[in-house]
Amino acid sequence: MGGRDFDGFTVVVTGASTGLGRAMAVETARRGAGLVVVNFARSAQDAEETARLVEAEGSKAVLVQGDVAQDADCRRIVQAAAGTGRIDALFNNAGITKFAPNHADLDAVDAEDFLRLYAVNVVGAFQMVRAARSLLEAAPQPGAVVNTASIAGVVGNGSSVPYAASKGALTTMTLSLARALAPRIRVNAVCPGFIDTPWFGKVMDEERIDRLRERSIAAAPLKVASTAEDIAGSAVFLASPASRHVTGETLLVDAGLHLGGASLAMR
Numbered sequence: 001m002g003g004r005d006f007d008g009f010t011v012v013v014t015g016a017s018t019g020l021g022r023a024m025a026v027e028t029a030r031r032g033a034g035l036v037v038v039n040f041a042r043s044a045q046d047a048e049e050t051a052r053l054v055e056a057e058g059s060k061a062v063l064v065q066g067d068v069a070q071d072a073d074c075r076r077i078v079q080a081a082a083g084t085g086r087i088d089a090l091f092n093n094a095g096i097t098k099f100a101p102n103h104a105d106l107d108a109v110d111a112e113d114f115l116r117l118y119a120v121n122v123v124g125a126f127q128m129v130r131a132a133r134s135l136l137e138a139a140p141q142p143g144a145v146v147n148t149a150s151i152a153g154v155v156g157n158g159s160s161v162p163y164a165a166s167k168g169a170l171t172t173m174t175l176s177l178a179r180a181l182a183p184r185i186r187v188n189a190v191c192p193g194f195i196d197t198p199w200f201g202k203v204m205d206e207e208r209i210d211r212l213r214e215r216s217i218a219a220a221p222l223k224v225a226s227t228a229e230d231i232a233g234s235a236v237f238l239a240s241p242a243s244r245h246v247t248g249e250t251l252l253v254d255a256g257l258h259l260g261g262a263s264l265a266m267r
Contacts, residue, residue, distance in 0.1 A: 004032035005240050005241050006031035008032065011239075014094035016039055017041075018050070019195065022049075023227075024093060028236060035060045035062065040065055047063050069120045074131040086136075086138045086139045087139060089143070089239035090128060092128050092147045093148040096121065097117065101160065114165070122166050125147055126173060136181075136184070141244060142184055145187040147170055148190060150163070151191050153170060154168070155258055186244075188247060191251065191253065194257065195231055196213060221260075
């Protein structure tokens, strides 16, 4: 498969203004998607650039601002695709974190951090699936949901304890929904490791980002720092006809970082 395997598809990508979400939106457009709904929470300017890139590939882009933690916003995002009568692929990519990398410092996070991260990273994904269910079921082939989890949810590391816990919950929910929504909807998750995107620039200076990048390259068996495009290819595969018999799967796309933290048996 590949090439134009998304020809005529209706695609929804949450958190698509920059980084991985943008890469997913552009890749589905490159493969022929007819409509790509670009959701963003805050940065309209960045989202407009994503839309421009999508349309440069020949697809129609629709921008929808909304916070997936709000059920009404999820329904409004889905409504942007309703005119086509279908959603072929839903990428639940919107996510947030609280940076508290010293997991032993239990006072660095509090209950509100957990609740906010879960509201976006877990409840938001659930609400998007619920809102999109009928349109996913209306797709000619089983509609595909791809959740952006994280290697943090597999090995228990990452930017903070609440973040790792929320991503672990998202991978478990992927299994639950894959079972519950079959046979008309497939549900899978992709687990990136370090992704070299502007996301870290919100909380780190360039020197700290460079050190993080170098540590990630050194720790990864493949000795690379993944880009958003590297991860997007795997996520789009899970939504494509090439994976039509795949559901309930968690795909680790981390240049092998998990090999130093947990065996595959622990998945």
